[in-house]
Amino acid sequence: MELTLTRPDDWHLHVRDGAALVSVIAHTARQFARAIIMPNLRPPVTTGAQASAYRERILAALPADSDFEPLMTLYLTDNTTADVINAAAAEGSIRAVKLYPAGATTHSDDGVTDISHAWDALDAMQAHGLPLLVHAEVTDRDVDVFDRERVFIDRILEPLARRFPELKIVLEHVTTRDGVDFVLSHDDNIAATITAHHLLLNRNAMFSGGLQPHAYCLPVLKRETHRAVLIEAAVSGNKKFFLGTDSAPHAREHKETACGCAGIYTAHAAIELYAQAFEQAGALDRLEGFASHFGADFYGLPRNTDTITLEKTDWPVPDSYPLGDSTVIPMFAGQTLNWRLRD
Ligand code: NCD
Numbered sequence: 001m002e003l004t005l006t007r008p009d010d011w012h013l014h015v016r017d018g019a020a021l022v023s024v025i026a027h028t029a030r031q032f033a034r035a036i037i038m039p040n041l042r043p044p045v046t047t048g049a050q051a052s053a054y055r056e057r058i059l060a061a062l063p064a065d066s067d068f069e070p071l072m073t074l075y076l077t078d079n080t081t082a083d084v085i086n087a088a089a090a091e092g093s094i095r096a097v098k099l100y101p102a103g104a105t106t107h108s109d110d111g112v113t114d115i116s117h118a119w120d121a122l123d124a125m126q127a128h129g130l131p132l133l134v135h136a137e138v139t140d141r142d143v144d145v146f147d148r149e150r151v152f153i154d155r156i157l158e159p160l161a162r163r164f165p166e167l168k169i170v171l172e173h174v175t176t177r178d179g180v181d182f183v184l185s186h187d188d189n190i191a192a193t194i195t196a197h198h199l200l201l202n203r204n205a206m207f208s209g210g211l212q213p214h215a216y217c218l219p220v221l222k223r224e225t226h227r228a229v230l231i232e233a234a235v236s237g238n239k240k241f242f243l244g245t246d247s248a249p250h251a252r253e254h255k256e257t258a259c260g261c262a263g264i265y266t267a268h269a270a271i272e273l274y275a276q277a278f279e280q281a282g283a284l285d286r287l288e289g290f291a292s293h294f295g296a297d298f299y300g301l302p303r304n305t306d307t308i309t310l311e312k313t314d315w316p317v318p319d320s321y322p323l324g325d326s327t328v329i330p331m332f333a334g335q336t337l338n339w340r341l342r343d
């Protein structure tokens with residue numbers, strides 16, 4: 001059996017920088033035409049000039065024959081002015097702005113400490129139609145880690161959507177029924193990305209047979225009832241839900257340690273993992289819209305015109321891949337996947 005799709009895009013991706021970037025970028029470029037590149041470098045990408053320089057480094061790291069297109073984003077801070085947004089919009093290559101609540105996840109220390117600090121920037125984004133990409137988790141120590149998305153929606157996102165009713169918002173890597181309901185209850189300016197790992201795994205994966213650091217990401221995996229809602233949303237054919245891997249490579253030694261980093265690496269097999277999830281849901285015919293059409297439509301970009309083909313063939317996922325001078329352990333390392341992208 002085989003499946004041919006319009007070439008997909010990845011609307012949420014971490015590719016890092018330097019030697020790690022060189023190690024991972026080919027995995028994404030062989031499947032996807034474009035990807036929204038997350039700006040959480042150290043230091044973060046906060047200006048158009050930094051984004052252009054980062055874009056050049058990504059292009060330089062690509063295999064020679066690749067026409068993969070990185071879509072750049074800015075990292076919203078307490079100090080992002082309307083001028084920075086206006087300049088980015090005028091320059092044209094910035095596709096979105098990412099909101100990390102300060103301290104919510106990897107390299108988010110420079111994130112927004114209070115959303116009111118961002119009102120001028122958000123006003124400018126609304127005026128320019130520049131999407132806000134949201135890491136939707138509160139950071140309060142007294143909120144249970146499994147409830148942080150729901151509480152963020154109640155406290156921050158609903159009021160934000162009311163204050164900026166035209167602002168394009170993507171609830172990135174949605175993980176809960178509450179997140180899906182939020183997206184469904186608003187107009188078409190509000191959408192969500194869904195990762196392959198949140199479609200395929202529930203929180204048991206973090207504890208099966210012992211503590212599993214490679215199943216730890218943020219937002220953290222949730223219980224099965226939430227996973228079922230994510231599957232339903234992904235296969236619904238609703239254009240508000242589209243593919244964003246949140247593939248987040250970390251060196252093995254930074255995962256397998258006393259205080260391990262959050263992030264799951266899925267770029268090695270992203271479209272294959274989504275195919276598996278859609279097939280399990282009996283909805284392979286819905287994969288193309290989710291993976292290849294709806295994201296481009298939301299961002300106001302043309303859909304891709306070429307195609308990829310997946311074959312139903314078993315293949316073993318390697319135990320690791322190189323990552324700079326270390327290695328990264330991919331999702332389902334050492335296990336068998338049953339869809340394979342034809343080269
Ligand atoms: C991401 C990373 O490692 O940069 N980690 C993750 O668990 N998803 C950051 C993020 O998107 O939260």
Ligand code: ZN
Binds near residue numbers: 014248
């Ligand atoms: Zn991410």
